[in-house]
Amino acid sequence: MFSVLFITCMEHCSQVKNTISHKSICVLTACTFIPFFIMFLYTFIAMDIRHKDDFIETMTRFNDNSARNAIERPIQEMQLLLHSLLGQLTSKDIEGYISPSHTELNSIIPSIVNSTTFFEAVILSDKEGNYTIYPENHAEKFNVKERPWYPVSARKDEIRFSVPYKAIDKTSKYNNGMAVTASMNIFNDHSEFVGNIAFDLDLHNLSALIKNNHPPYHARFKVVSYDGNLLMYSNTKELFKRAIPQAWIERAKESEGHFFDVATKSYVFYRVYDNPEWIAFSIVNEANFKKHGSAEKYFFFLTSLACLIFYLVLLFIIKLYFKQAITALYLNINGLSIDEKGDSIKTVSESLRENSKKLEIAIHDAETDGLTNLFTRKKFDADFYDLVSAKNSFYFAIIDVDNFKTVNDTFGHNTGDVVLTYLSKVGSDIFSNIYRFGGEELVVIYPENNYEKFYTLLDIWRKTLEQKQWREEGLNVTFSCGVSAWHEGSTTDEILKKADIRLYQAKNSGKNCIVGLE
Numbered sequence: 216m217f218s219v220l221f222i223t224c225m226e227h228c229s230q231v232k233n234t235i236s237h238k239s240i241c242v243l244t245a246c247t248f249i250p251f252f253i254m255f256l257y258t259f260i261a262m263d264i265r266h267k268d269d270f271i272e273t274m275t276r277f278n279d280n281s282a283r284n285a286i287e288r289p290i291q292e293m294q295l296l297l298h299s300l301l302g303q304l305t306s307k308d309i310e311g312y313i314s315p316s317h318t319e320l321n322s323i324i325p326s327i328v329n330s331t332t333f334f335e336a337v338i339l340s341d342k343e344g345n346y347t348i349y350p351e352n353h354a355e356k357f358n359v360k361e362r363p364w365y366p367v368s369a370r371k372d373e374i375r376f377s378v379p380y381k382a383i384d385k386t387s388k389y390n391n392g393m394a395v396t397a398s399m400n401i402f403n404d405h406s407e408f409v410g411n412i413a414f415d416l417d418l419h420n421l422s423a424l425i426k427n428n429h430p431p432y433h434a435r436f437k438v439v440s441y442d443g444n445l446l447m448y449s450n451t452k453e454l455f456k457r458a459i460p461q462a463w464i465e466r467a468k469e470s471e472g473h474f475f476d477v478a479t480k481s482y483v484f485y486r487v488y489d490n491p492e493w494i495a496f497s498i499v500n501e502a503n504f505k506k507h508g509s510a511e512k513y514f515f516f517l518t519s520l521a522c523l524i525f526y527l528v529l530l531f532i533i534k535l536y537f538k539q540a541i542t543a544l545y546l547n548i549n550g551l552s553i554d555e556k557g558d559s560i561k562t563v564s565e566s567l568r569e570n571s572k573k574l575e576i577a578i579h580d581a582e583t584d585g586l587t588n589l590f591t592r593k594k595f596d597a598d599f600y601d602l603v604s605a606k607n608s609f610y611f612a613i614i615d616v617d618n619f620k621t622v623n624d625t626f627g628h629n630t631g632d633v634v635l636t637y638l639s640k641v642g643s644d645i646f647s648n649i650y651r652f653g654g655e656e657l658v659v660i661y662p663e664n665n666y667e668k669f670y671t672l673l674d675i676w677r678k679t680l681e682q683k684q685w686r687e688e689g690l691n692v693t694f695s696c697g698v699s700a701w702h703e704g705s706t707t708d709e710i711l712k713k714a715d716i717r718l719y720q721a722k723n724s725g726k727n728c729i730v731g732l733e
């Protein structure tokens with residue numbers, strides 16, 4: 216039974232081998248890939264978002280710290296310095312410094328300029344506009360109150376930063392002779408204006424503060440004035456050039472923030488100050504940003520690819536092992552070893568098919584009578600019992616060839632066999648369930664619930680035999696028949712007995728007739 220099922224299964228499998236089987240494997244493989252792809256995609260997107268978040272956080276922090284170092288800290292130091300200086304300054308001191316007479320200031324101011332990195336020159340002026348420059352230069356005389364850095368209105372203790380302007384001193388080391396000046400008005404104890412002190416900022420030195428750091432993402436840190444002039448940058452040759460597009464300055468609306476500039480393909484981080492009117496920019500090329508995360512992504516791709524290959528190899532091994540396991544199982548059941556028969560499914564399938572055919576023939580032989588080609592008595596017993604047990608209604612008939620002994624004796628056994636074969640052939644054409652009960656006796660089971668039809672068919676059969684013209688001269692063959700029916704509670708013996716009694720009646724009433732139900 217197992218073999219039949221198995222062979223059916225194997226045949227089916229081999230027939231649709233290239234369609235359903237491969238299709239199923241593809242679908243199964245694809246289905247198992249779906250979670251893998253979802254995970255891959257999710258991780259990849261999450262990685263991308265995290266990379267961007269990290270980038271923005273890092274760059275915002277970098278820009279803040281750089282701005283603090285380059286702008287806020289020097290300004291704080293300047294404020295401390297000026298407050299400590301101006302706290303002790305009187306109008307007399309200023310007048311003394313400006314006049315040829317020597318005062319303490321003549322040594323303090325040079326030491327401030329020379330000891331700090333912020334200042335290039337100092338101009339101290341009194342309230343009338345008289346002034347002295349340190350270090351001395353040969354620039355033309357000018358009116359301090361008309362200089363762009365001179366604060367028109369300024370509160371006490373407030374340092375004002377000028378916009379970049381053209382320096383008078385042509386020896387200034389700044390490019391294009393430009394300068395930025397921080398100035399502070401000086402008031403006496405009675406809060407009366409007594410003069411002004413102005414420092415030309417040494418932006419080269421201030422730029423050095425940001426020169427030696429290693430910016431993340433190869434960022435470029437720049438400090439520019441509101442009008443776009445570059446004030447601090449690691450490459451000091453660029454100072455006072457317009458290094459920032461005007462659009463960036465217009466986009467820097469918040470006190471700090473970031474944006475992506477499509478035109479230059481750059482990420483721009485900014486921090487805006489109002490005194491001085493400067494903006495600190497950190498600029499990162501998109502390529503540098505992408506390059507930074509690419510190693511991580513590359514590693515992720517490699518790992519995923521390795522997993523994928525491992526998974527495919529595993530699938531292949533499972534498939535191979537599954538085939539071998541089924542083959543081994545079958546061969547084992549059939550008492551064979553893989554070595555004897557080879558391990559291909561095809562060999563197993565062919566062997567099973569042969570066995571199945573043999574089995575079918577054996578079953579057919581066991582159920583079919585060799586002479587009449589009708590079902591055997593053994594099959595009748597089984598079918599009859601099943602039918603009665605299942606309580607399905609049916610009609611039943613026993614047929615017995617009349618005077619068959621005489622036929623045999625007169626015409627020989629061969630002719631007797633021909634008679635039996637013919638009788639069976641005609642019966643088989645009329646009925647499906649017809650059996651050789653024994654010798655020259657046949658039985659018919661009629662499962663339809665139509666007695667008249669059954670009787671008519673039996674009679675057709677009888678008349679066919681009666682009217683048959685035999686080759687043998689003087690040979691006439693007829694049969695007698697007894698009929699019975701299944702009733703609720705009938706046993707096989709009762710049904711058989713009733714039919715047998717009626718057959719006996721048929722024989723006794725002259726043969727060649729059917730005795731049916733009363």
Ligand SMILES: Nc1nc2c(ncn2[C@@H]2O[C@H](COP(=O)(O)OP(=O)(O)OP(=O)(O)O)[C@@H](O)[C@H]2O)c(=O)[nH]1
Binds near residue numbers: 586619630631635653
């Ligand atoms: N040729 C041949 N004869 C068979 C076969 N099976 C049984 N017979 C013979 O059938 C005959 C049956 O004869 P009987 O049982 O005496 O009955 P009958 O001569 O048919 O007489 P009634 O049944 O009363 O009509 C026997 O001679 C058996 O040898 C068979 O397969 N082939």
